[in-house]
Amino acid sequence: MGRTDDLDLKILSELAKDASISVPKLSKKMNINASVVYSRIKRLSKRGLIRKFTIVINDEALGFNVKALTGINMDSKLRDNVLNELFKIPEVREVSEVTGRFDVLVTMNARSLDEMHQLISEKIGHVEGVQKTETFIEMRKTAREIIYPTSISK
Numbered sequence: 001m002g003r004t005d006d007l008d009l010k011i012l013s014e015l016a017k018d019a020s021i022s023v024p025k026l027s028k029k030m031n032i033n034a035s036v037v038y039s040r041i042k043r044l045s046k047r048g049l050i051r052k053f054t055i056v057i058n059d060e061a062l063g064f065n066v067k068a069l070t071g072i073n074m075d076s077k078l079r080d081n082v083l084n085e086l087f088k089i090p091e092v093r094e095v096s097e098v099t100g101r102f103d104v105l106v107t108m109n110a111r112s113l114d115e116m117h118q119l120i121s122e123k124i125g126h127v128e129g130v131q132k133t134e135t136f137i138e139m140r141k142t143a144r145e146i147i148y149p150t151s152i153s154k
Helices: 006-017 023-030 034-046 076-086 113-124
Strands: 066-074 092-097 104-110 130-137
Touching (some): 006 023, 023 034, 066 113, 076 092
Antiparallel strands (some): 066 104, 092 104
């Protein structure tokens, strides 16, 4: 495969901030020739370090004002059913199988607390194999900008 150097990490950091930035703008910002930036991005994609370019949607602007993380304990014999049923629920954004006191963590969005309550009690609570849930409502979220450290130790 190839090595990842400081320039690759700088490019990844910039693209993580704004994947829609054009190669000419990125090359100007980094003071690197555009053809070098383009070939590096192409190589990073080919190597699988860049999986896709995407957007971040403003859920609040669409009316999804309540976000929650729900821990679920499930009957391990019904694991496949639980996972399949969870993904049939439109408000479910992400499902992660985890270690610790829960088997699964589910990230969900809803328009209101009442809608979230209904989602958890009537949809998730009725999935065959779900034994117990514990929900954490997001009050405030602070995210930091992704910056990949340069000078990788070899």
